[in-house]
Amino acid sequence: MNDTKEIKMMTPFTMVLLLAMALGFVVAIYRLVNGLGAATNLNDDFPWGLWIGFDLLGGVAMAAGGFIIAGTVYLLNWKKYKPIVRPAVLTAFLGYLMAVISLFFDLGQPHRIWHPAFMWQYHSVMWIVAMHVMFYTTTLAVEFSPMVFERLKMHGLLKFINGIMMGVVLFGVMLSVLHQSSLGALYLIVAEKLSPLWYNSLIPYFFLVSAVAMGLNMVSLESIISSKAFKHKPHMDILQGLARGSIITLGLYLIMKVIYLLQGPGFAAIFNGSMEANLYLLEVGGGVVVPLVLLLGTNVKQGVNGLLTVNILVVAGVLLNRMNIAVFGLYGYGKSMGGSYFPSVMEFLLTLAIVALGIFLFKVAAKYLALFPEAEMQT
Amino acid sequence: MSKAVLIDLTRCIGCRGCQIACKEWNERKARRTSFHGDYTNPTALNSDCYTHIRFHEQEKNGVPVWSFVKNQCLHCKEPACVSVCPVTALKKTEAGPVVYRYDRCIGCRYCMVACPFHIPKYEWESALPWVQKCSFCSERIKDGMIPACIKVCPTGTMFYEEYDKVVAEAKNRLNRSPAKYVKHIYGLEEAGGTSWMYISGVPFEDLGFKMNIPVAPLPDLTWEYVSHVLPLFGITFVAGLGAWVITRRHANMNKEG
Ligand code: SF4
Numbered sequence: 001m002n003d004t005k006e007i008k009m010m011t012p013f014t015m016v017l018l019l020a021m022a023l024g025f026v027v028a029i030y031r032l033v034n035g036l037g038a039a040t041n042l043n044d045d046f047p048w049g050l051w052i053g054f055d056l057l058g059g060v061a062m063a064a065g066g067f068i069i070a071g072t073v074y075l076l077n078w079k080k081y082k083p084i085v086r087p088a089v090l091t092a093f094l095g096y097l098m099a100v101i102s103l104f105f106d107l108g109q110p111h112r113i114w115h116p117a118f119m120w121q122y123h124s125v126m127w128i129v130a131m132h133v134m135f136y137t138t139t140l141a142v143e144f145s146p147m148v149f150e151r152l153k154m155h156g157l158l159k160f161i162n163g164i165m166m167g168v169v170l171f172g173v174m175l176s177v178l179h180q181s182s183l184g185a186l187y188l189i190v191a192e193k194l195s196p197l198w199y200n201s202l203i204p205y206f207f208l209v210s211a212v213a214m215g216l217n218m219v220s221l222e223s224i225i226s227s228k229a230f231k232h233k234p235h236m237d238i239l240q241g242l243a244r245g246s247i248i249t250l251g252l253y254l255i256m257k258v259i260y261l262l263q264g265p266g267f268a269a270i271f272n273g274s275m276e277a278n279l280y281l282l283e284v285g286g287g288v289v290v291p292l293v294l295l296l297g298t299n300v301k302q303g304v305n306g307l308l309t310v311n312i313l314v315v316a317g318v319l320l321n322r323m324n325i326a327v328f329g330l331y332g333y334g335k336s337m338g339g340s341y342f343p344s345v346m347e348f349l350l351t352l353a354i355v356a357l358g359i360f361l362f363k364v365a366a367k368y369l370a371l372f373p374e375a376e377m378q379t
Numbered sequence: 380m381s382k383a384v385l386i387d388l389t390r391c392i393g394c395r396g397c398q399i400a401c402k403e404w405n406e407r408k409a410r411r412t413s414f415h416g417d418y419t420n421p422t423a424l425n426s427d428c429y430t431h432i433r434f435h436e437q438e439k440n441g442v443p444v445w446s447f448v449k450n451q452c453l454h455c456k457e458p459a460c461v462s463v464c465p466v467t468a469l470k471k472t473e474a475g476p477v478v479y480r481y482d483r484c485i486g487c488r489y490c491m492v493a494c495p496f497h498i499p500k501y502e503w504e505s506a507l508p509w510v511q512k513c514s515f516c517s518e519r520i521k522d523g524m525i526p527a528c529i530k531v532c533p534t535g536t537m538f539y540e541e542y543d544k545v546v547a548e549a550k551n552r553l554n555r556s557p558a559k560y561v562k563h564i565y566g567l568e569e570a571g572g573t574s575w576m577y578i579s580g581v582p583f584e585d586l587g588f589k590m591n592i593p594v595a596p597l598p599d600l601t602w603e604y605v606s607h608v609l610p611l612f613g614i615t616f617v618a619g620l621g622a623w624v625i626t627r628r629h630a631n632m633n634k635e636g
């Protein structure tokens with residue numbers, strides 16, 4: 001226990017985080033008082049921008065590690081991964097928090113964020129997404145609660161929650177599979193607007209598979225970074241297990257990508273030098289092909305730094321994918337309507353603040369809660 | 380029965396009376412505009428402008444030829460905007476109009492993303508903005524009047540009737556004067572059919588019409604996924620539960636053995 005308690009809160013890095021959050025707070029107030037037009041560069045030709053692409057789609061994809069690891073441990077009974085359940089669930093919770101906060105500020109009528117719960121429209125993917133966010137954020141809070149109850153020494157509640165945990169985890173897995181794919185399904189209706197490099201009828205499942213890849217790598221990335229920051233030994237066998245999972249998921253994802261590229265716009269379309277084509281190359285090359293090659297070369301899996309590189313590449317690749325679909329892939333359409341879009345400084349600042357909030361809360365949890373119970377026992 | 384409109388572009392003289400009537404009836408404020416190279420003004424629809432006339436200049440045999448295109452919500456029969464709205468703020472009424480109910484809207488702007496004709500617009504400058512678009516003068520129709528733009532049109536460009544009669548009239552005009560019109564009724568099939576349709580003497584693709592709109596109703600694209608949501612939910616449930624039962628039994632057997 002002593003080890004993590006020695007995490008220093010008042011480091012320069014924390015100061016930077018706090019500064020980013022303070023700036024974001026000011027932007028948030030400005031946005032609420034003056035409206036979306038004043039704070040963002042969104043317009044009639046680009047109704048969705050950075051907040052939807054990065055914060056919402058990216059935040060939710062980042063959260064996928066939570067359901068994968070929880071499912072692996074509680075449903076598949078794969079005990080090896082038990083030490084990373086807690087950070088994975090926490091990340092998921094923070095990812096959803098990111099998504100909810102950004103959605104709140106992105107909505108034109110934020111105070112009505114509860115409307116979907118009472119005004120049903122099950123034909124709308126957006127409605128499905130809204131309901132999922134509500135249910136799953138609650139589910140994650142429950143999955144996460146034992147850490148808090150432990151700390152508060154509320155043993156009765158702790159026992160109750162642990163008793164129903166399997167059901168909660170199962171519900172969480174069901175919600176996640178749907179939710180990850182629903183986010184992709186949001187884009188099914190823009191058939192003639194979204195660049196064919198990204199549009200196809202299986203886009204929900206592309207989102208699901210890439211979210212799994214992102215989730216696995218996010219969990220690995222965190223384990224490595226926290227082991228460095230909090231100076232405990234990384235579990236190499238767990239990291240290698242996650243890497244094996246990544247190989248399978250990335251492999252599947254790449255095959256899907258190639259098949260649908262050939263069926264759709266064709267191979268030549270990614271080499272025509274257009275902005276979309278270059279971004280596609282960057283996304284699939286840097287975020288899928290290179291990590292796969294690195295992982296298949298045996299020595300990368302042995303070293304922590306090699307794995308870390310792979311993790312960063314995959315996470316960045318999936319984030320770029322979400323931005324490609326939400327903004328760049330629709331850019332040609334918006335431009336043909338006479339518009340243009342580049343996020344405003346305030347859009348960037350709020351996004352930065354939300355990311356900073358996530359990192360900060362993770363650090364707080366690591367300090368005050370038993371986030372890495374096993375690592376703490378080792379030392 | 381549901382109302383529909385046929386816009387016969389060969390009749391429009393570009394007077395913009397409809398544009399003004401619309402603004403007046405809906406009490407939208409005027410915005411300052413500036414010269415930008417052609418006569419379309421404002422250049423695009425906005426939250427204060429539900430309809431405008433697009434001016435298209437072409438050359439035929441060395442002489443300039445003008446075409447005028449009235450642009451507004453087409454009131455799709457199966458509207459993408461209605462299907463994507465999470466709170467049913469948008470609704471297709473029996474009478475034909477697709478109407479917006481501001482008291483429900485949460486401002487997610489999915490309707491704007493989804494509309495194939497780029498119609499819904501947002502009050503970006505407002506702190507609590509609404510979506511704005513042509514309502515087909517739904518309130519006037521309810522009171523037995525005809526839409527404001529149609530009322531003022533001096534040339535009878537818009538033919539307003541029951542849907543079936545409008546389609547029949549469109550086909551009739553194309554058959555009667557095949558030399559005058561291109562052989563296409565825009566909106567008969569686009570996006571699964573719309574309540575406002577166009578016929579034209581100039582190819583539609585030369586007049587800024589989107590020609591790549593799917594013929595099937597757009598909500599079908601999403602329904603393909605949405606109809607799988609419950610089965611997917613069930614499959615995940617069974618798979619998860621199955622995995623749990625099997626691995627538990629396995630663990631117990633190992634313990635005993
Ligand atoms: S044209 Fe657009 S806004 Fe109008 S009904 Fe169709 S989808 Fe909705």
Ligand code: SF4
Nearest residue numbers: 464484485487488490
């Ligand atoms: S912006 Fe309003 S009307 Fe449009 S889809 Fe969202 S809730 Fe519905």
